[in-house]
Amino acid sequence: MAKKAPHQEFSLTRRGFVAGSGLAAGGLLAVNNGLSLSALAQDGGAEVTVGMNNEPNTFDPHLAIGRHTETFLGNVYDSLVKTSVDGELIPGLATEWEQVDELTWQFKLREGVTFHNGEPFNADAVKFTFERVLDPATEATTINLVGTIDHVDVVDEYTVNIVTSQPDIVLLVRVSELYGPILPPGYFAEVGAEGIATAPVGTGPFKLTEWAKNERIVLDANPDYWGGPPAVSRVTVRPILEDSTRISALLAGEVDLINVVPYARIPELEGNGDIKVSTVPSPRVFFVAIDPRDVPFEDVRVRQALNYAVDADAIIQSLYLGHATRLATAFDVAAVGFDPSIEPYPYDPDMARQLLTDAGYPDGIDANFYAFTGSIADHSQAAEAIVAYLNEAGIRAQMNMLEFGAFGPVRVGNEAIPLFIYSIGNWSREPALTVSWMMQGDGSLFYQNQQILDLIDQALATFDVEERSAIYSEMQQLLKDDAGFIYLFQADAVFAMRSNIEFEPRPDELFYLYPLSVAGEG
Amino acid sequence: MASYIIRRLVTSIFVVVGVSAVVFCLTFLSGDPAVLMMPPNSTAEEIRAFREQQGYDDPILVQYARYMQRAVQGDFGDSIIHGQAALPLIVNRLPATLELTVASMILAICLAIPLGVFSALRRGTIFDLGGMLVALIGQSVPSFWLAIMMIYLFSVTWGLLPTSGRGGLTHLILPAIAIAVGLMALLTRLVRSTMLEVLGEDYIRTARAKGIREMLVVSRHALRNALIPLVTVIGLQFGYILGSAVVVETVFTWPGVGLFTIQAITNRDYPVVQASVFVLATAVVMINLIVDLVYGFLDPRIRVGTN
Numbered sequence: 070m071a072k073k074a075p076h077q078e079f080s081l082t083r084r085g086f087v088a089g090s091g092l093a094a095g096g097l098l099a100v101n102n103g104l105s106l107s108a109l110a111q112d113g114g115a116e117v118t119v120g121m122n123n124e125p126n127t128f129d130p131h132l133a134i135g136r137h138t139e140t141f142l143g144n145v146y147d148s149l150v151k152t153s154v155d156g157e158l159i160p161g162l163a164t165e166w167e168q169v170d171e172l173t174w175q176f177k178l179r180e181g182v183t184f185h186n187g188e189p190f191n192a193d194a195v196k197f198t199f200e201r202v203l204d205p206a207t208e209a210t211t212i213n214l215v216g217t218i219d220h221v222d223v224v225d226e227y228t229v230n231i232v233t234s235q236p237d238i239v240l241l242v243r244v245s246e247l248y249g250p251i252l253p254p255g256y257f258a259e260v261g262a263e264g265i266a267t268a269p270v271g272t273g274p275f276k277l278t279e280w281a282k283n284e285r286i287v288l289d290a291n292p293d294y295w296g297g298p299p300a301v302s303r304v305t306v307r308p309i310l311e312d313s314t315r316i317s318a319l320l321a322g323e324v325d326l327i328n329v330v331p332y333a334r335i336p337e338l339e340g341n342g343d344i345k346v347s348t349v350p351s352p353r354v355f356f357v358a359i360d361p362r363d364v365p366f367e368d369v370r371v372r373q374a375l376n377y378a379v380d381a382d383a384i385i386q387s388l389y390l391g392h393a394t395r396l397a398t399a400f401d402v403a404a405v406g407f408d409p410s411i412e413p414y415p416y417d418p419d420m421a422r423q424l425l426t427d428a429g430y431p432d433g434i435d436a437n438f439y440a441f442t443g444s445i446a447d448h449s450q451a452a453e454a455i456v457a458y459l460n461e462a463g464i465r466a467q468m469n470m471l472e473f474g475a476f477g478p479v480r481v482g483n484e485a486i487p488l489f490i491y492s493i494g495n496w497s498r499e500p501a502l503t504v505s506w507m508m509q510g511d512g513s514l515f516y517q518n519q520q521i522l523d524l525i526d527q528a529l530a531t532f533d534v535e536e537r538s539a540i541y542s543e544m545q546q547l548l549k550d551d552a553g554f555i556y557l558f559q560a561d562a563v564f565a566m567r568s569n570i571e572f573e574p575r576p577d578e579l580f581y582l583y584p585l586s587v588a589g590e591g
Numbered sequence: 592m593a594s595y596i597i598r599r600l601v602t603s604i605f606v607v608v609g610v611s612a613v614v615f616c617l618t619f620l621s622g623d624p625a626v627l628m629m630p631p632n633s634t635a636e637e638i639r640a641f642r643e644q645q646g647y648d649d650p651i652l653v654q655y656a657r658y659m660q661r662a663v664q665g666d667f668g669d670s671i672i673h674g675q676a677a678l679p680l681i682v683n684r685l686p687a688t689l690e691l692t693v694a695s696m697i698l699a700i701c702l703a704i705p706l707g708v709f710s711a712l713r714r715g716t717i718f719d720l721g722g723m724l725v726a727l728i729g730q731s732v733p734s735f736w737l738a739i740m741m742i743y744l745f746s747v748t749w750g751l752l753p754t755s756g757r758g759g760l761t762h763l764i765l766p767a768i769a770i771a772v773g774l775m776a777l778l779t780r781l782v783r784s785t786m787l788e789v790l791g792e793d794y795i796r797t798a799r800a801k802g803i804r805e806m807l808v809v810s811r812h813a814l815r816n817a818l819i820p821l822v823t824v825i826g827l828q829f830g831y832i833l834g835s836a837v838v839v840e841t842v843f844t845w846p847g848v849g850l851f852t853i854q855a856i857t858n859r860d861y862p863v864v865q866a867s868v869f870v871l872a873t874a875v876v877m878i879n880l881i882v883d884l885v886y887g888f889l890d891p892r893i894r895v896g897t898n
Contacts, residue, residue, distance in 0.1 A: 126673060135858075263675075282673075283684075283844070283854075284846045309844045310841060310844060310854070311755075313842075314843065317755075320747045323754055477627050481635055481638055511635040
C-alpha cells in the first residue's frame with residue numbers, strides 16, 4: 070500500500086499530549102485503519118473515501134427503503150436503461166429498445182457482460198429480476214414503482230419483451246437505475262434474499278467487497294466493466310450522519326467527498342483553498358397545499374392572493390443562501406416539458422390584499438397552517454417565513470408546527486387543512502405523475518382541477534416527448550393561473566470535496582460514483 | 592446473602608419486564624407506525640394496505656400480547672430497515688459501546704480519584720477552588736458540544752486525531768473524553784466530599800496519633816473508606832453514561848448501540864428501538880445489581896441491614 074495514515078506520524082510526536090490525557094501512549098502505535106486519503110494504489114488507480122450522510126438499508130434493490138438507498142444501488146448494479154447527467158435515457162444493459170405496441174417494449178441486450186461472480190448476463194436474468202419484484206412473496210418495497218409491468222417474455226438469449234398492463238410512458242424510467250437493477254439468478258439461487266442484501270453481485274462498475282454497517286462500505290473497481298473500468302480503484306464510503314462531523318472529516322482530509330452540506334456552511338468551505346463545493350438543483354419541489362373545498366379558498370382570487378403574498382425569492386436568499394431555484398408551478402427545472410416562459414407569481418402584498426378585497430374579504434381571512442420538523446428535508450424554517458408573509462398580507466395563518474411523526478397521521482387523516490407545507494420528489498422526470506399525486510383528493514391534498522386532470526391523462530397516453538411537452542406547457546399555465554397551491558422552489562443538493570476530486574453531482578439525485586476521478590491520477 | 596441476591600434478581604426481572612411494556616407503549620404514542628414507515632409520498636391507500644399487512648390495525652392489547660410473547664423469547668421481530676432479526680443487530684453492536692463506555696469510566700475514575708483527594712487535602716486553597724471550578728465546568732458542558740469542539744480542535748485544526756469512526760486507540764480518545772468529562776467532574780466532587788468526611792473521623796485521628804505517615808493515613812485509612820460510596824455512584828451513573836454514549840456515538844459515528852438506536856428512531860424502525868431499549872435497560876439493571884452486590888460485599892453494614 071502506497072498510502073500512509075498521516076495521524077499515525079503525528080501520534081508519535083504528540084505522545085506527551087495524549088499521555089497527559091490518561092491513556093497509555095504506547096497504544097497509539099495501534100493500527101490506524103479508519104483513515105485514508107486519495108492516493109495511488111498498487112494497480113495505479115486512485116483510492117477515494119466518501120463521507121455520506123446516510124447508508125443504504127440493503128443492497129437488495131427490491132427491498133430498498135429510502136431514496137439514499139435507491140440512488141446508491143447503481144454503483145454495484147446495472148439496469149437496462151441508464152440516465153445521463155442531462156436526464157437523457159441512454160443504453161445500459163440494453164443496447165437498444167423499441168416500443169412494439171402500446172403495451173410491449175422490446176429490449177436488445179448487451180452481449181458479453183458478466184456479473185461480478187462470472188455469471189453471464191442474459192435475457193433470463195432480466196426475466197428473473199422482474200418476476201421477483203412482481204412476486205407478492207418478495208414483498209418488494211418498490212412494487213408500486215414497477216407495478217405497471219405485467220410480465221417479461223424471453224425472445225432469445227439477448228432479446229426480451231417487457232409487457233405492461235396499461236400504456237406506460239415512464240416504462241423506460243422504471244427499468245432504469247432506481248428500480249431496475251438486474252440481479253443474477255444463479256447467485257440468487259445460491260445465497261437467497263439475505264445473501265444479496267449484504268453481499269450483492271451485479272454487473273455494475275464497482276464490486277462490493279466489504280460492508281461493515283455503520284462503519285464503511287468498500288467498493289472495488291470492476292476491471293471488466295463493459296463501459297471501461299472506473300478511474301478510481303477503490304471507493305470507501307463512510308456513513309457519517311452528523312453534518313458537522315462529516316464536514317470536519319473533509320476538512321481534516323479523512324474523506325475526499327461529502328454529500329448534504331448545510332447551506333450555512335457553504336461560504337466557509339468555499340473560502341477554503343483545499344475544498345470545492347458543487348451544487349445542483351434537486352428534483353424535490355416544495356409547495357403549500359390549499360384545501361379549496363370550502364370558503365374562502367374555493368375562490369381562485371384568494372388562492373392567487375396567497376401566491377402573491379409570499380416572497381419566495383427572499384426565502385431562497387435568506388434560508389438557502391441563494392441555493393434554491395424559484396418555481397412557477399409544481400414542475401422542477403429538470404422535468405420533461407418544463408416551460409421557463411411561465412413566470413412565477415411575483416411578490417406583491419398589495420396585489421394580495423387587493424385580491425382578497427375583490428373576493429369579499431377586505432378584513433383578511435383566518436386559516437390553520439400545518440408544518441413539521443424532523444423530516445428528510447427541512448420544511449419548518451420555510452414554513453415559519455411563509456406564515457409571516459401571509460400574516461403581513463392579511464391572511465392570518467395560525468401555525469401548527471408538529472414533529473414529523475405526529476404530522477403524518479394528521480395529514481393522512483385529512484386534517485392538515487386548509488394549508489400545509491410539503492414537498493415531492495420527481496423521481497421519473499415526468500411531472501404528470503407528480504401533479505397527479507398532488508391532486509389525489511386524499512391525504513389532505515384536496516385541490517383538483519378537471520382540466521388539469523384531463524391533461525394528465527392525455528400526457529400519460531402520449532408517448533411522443535414533443536407532443537407531451539406541449540401538453541405540459543398548457544398544464545403549467547393552468548397550474549399557475551388556478552393557483553391550487555402556493556408554489557415555492559426546489560432546493561439545491563450540495564456536495565463538497567477536496568480540490569483534487571472530480572465529481573459532478575447529478576440533478577436526479579443518483580449518487581453515482583463511476584465518473585468519480587482524482588485530478589492527475591488514474 | 593443468598594436471599595438478598597434472589598430478592599434483587601426478582602426485582603430486576605420485574606424492572607426489565609416493566610421497561611419492555613413501557614417501550615411498547617411509547618412506540619405507539621409517537622404516531623401511527625404505518626404512516627411513519629411508509630415513504631412520505633405514499634398514497635393513503637398504500638398506507639392502509641401496509642397497516643393491515645403489518646397488523647398495526649389490530650387492537651393494541653392484541654399487539655401487546657403478540658409483542659410480549661415474542662419478547663420473552665428474545666424475538667423483537669425483524670428490523671424493518673435491515674430485514675434481519677432486531678436483537679442480534681443490537682447485540683452485535685454492544686462490544687463497540689462497551690469499549691467506549693468502559694474506556695470513559697476508567698478515564699473518569701483515574702482522573703477523579705487523584706483530583707478529588709488532592710482537593711480534599713488542600714481544602715480551601717487555590718488548588719481546591721481550581722479543581723472544583725474545573726469539575727463544575729465539566730459537569731455543565733454538554734457532551735455533544737464538547738465533542739464538536741474537540742473534533743474541530745484536535746482533528747481539523749491540529750490534525751492529531753481522527754474525527755470519527757472506530758479503529759485503533761486513536762479513534763477512541765476523543766469520544767471517551769467527551770463522555771468521561773461529565774462523569775469525572777461528578778466523581779471528583781464526590782471523592783472530595785467523602786474524603787473530607789472521612790478525614791474528620793475518629794479513626795483517622797487515631798491513626799495520625801499513632802504516628803502513621805500521612806501518606807499511609809490518606810491512602811490506606813481514608814481513601815479506602817471514601818471509595819465505598821464511589822462504587823454505588825459509578826453503578827448509578829452507568830445509565831447516564833449510556834445516555835451520553837448515544838449522543839457521543841452519533842457525533843463521532845461510533846458504530847455502537849447508541850448510533851444504531853438513533854438511526855432506528857429516525858427511521859421509525861420499531862423492532863430495533865424496542866430491542867435496543869430492552870438491551871440497554873437490561874444492561875443498566877444488571878450493572879446496578881452487580882454494584883449492589885459488590886457494595887454489600889465491600890460494606891458489611893448493607894448486608895446485615897437487609898437481612
